[in-house]
Amino acid sequence: MHVVLASKSPRRKELLSRIVKEFEIRVSDFDESTVIFNCDAEAYVEELSRKKAETVAQKLQEPSLIIAADTIVVLNGEVLGKPKTEEDAFFMLSKLSGKTHEVYSGVTVINTQNNKIISDAVCTKVKFSILEESQIEEYIKTSEPMDKAGAYGIQGLGAVFVEEIKGCYYNVVGLPLNRLNKMLSQIK
Numbered sequence: 429m430h431v432v433l434a435s436k437s438p439r440r441k442e443l444l445s446r447i448v449k450e451f452e453i454r455v456s457d458f459d460e461s462t463v464i465f466n467c468d469a470e471a472y473v474e475e476l477s478r479k480k481a482e483t484v485a486q487k488l489q490e491p492s493l494i495i496a497a498d499t500i501v502v503l504n505g506e507v508l509g510k511p512k513t514e515e516d517a518f519f520m521l522s523k524l525s526g527k528t529h530e531v532y533s534g535v536t537v538i539n540t541q542n543n544k545i546i547s548d549a550v551c552t553k554v555k556f557s558i559l560e561e562s563q564i565e566e567y568i569k570t571s572e573p574m575d576k577a578g579a580y581g582i583q584g585l586g587a588v589f590v591e592e593i594k595g596c597y598y599n600v601v602g603l604p605l606n607r608l609n610k611m612l613s614q615i616k
Contacts, residue, residue, distance in 0.1 A: 429493050434455070435497060441453060443601060443602070447605060447608065454484045456480035456496060458482075458483040463476055463479065467505060469532045469549075470534070474549045480496035480498065491539075493537060493540075494540065495537050503524060508520045508577065510579075522559070524559075525557075530551050532551050534548070534549045535603070539616065548611060550595070552600050555590070557591045567589075582597070
């Protein structure tokens with residue numbers, strides 16, 4: 429069946445290629461700001477991923493499997509999204525310094541042939557070392573943190589900040605492969 433990844437993330441594209449040979453990319457134009465965070469991170473990311481998948485599904489003609497995901501970083505109940513400025517990135521990384529936070533990814537798969545929808549959420553705990561201001565400033569100069577939730581990429585230069593991880597590594601990158609693989613086998 430035709431597979432569509434509803435994401436512009438190069439990381440999700442690369443990860444999906446490990447379990448799906450051929451797929452098309454269709455970026456969802458769903459307005460994420462319409463979903464309100466009500467202190468339930470799992471429900472929040474599941475809804476975001478479902479809305480992204482549904483938006484793409486409405487535009488497709490041929491029967492397809494649509495895969496959408498959304499990832500957030502949560503520290504003490506506060507969602508740390510993608511930084512808007514370098515100052516924002518510095519503030520986020522300073523907050524994460526020396527602390528354990530959670531990374532949540534919501535994943536939705538829609539089979540448009542039988543109208544079946546599966547959504548799920550995965551949580552991974554990540555502990556940062558204590559970061560020096562100069563480390564944070566040097567990292568921000570690379571511009572890597574600017575398009576990532578929580579202002580860091582575990583798969584890139586931000587890996588040096590990570591002291592410990594409990595859970596799925598690929599979830600922190602943005603697509604929990606083990607969970608997605610199970611979902612794909614359930615939806616066909």
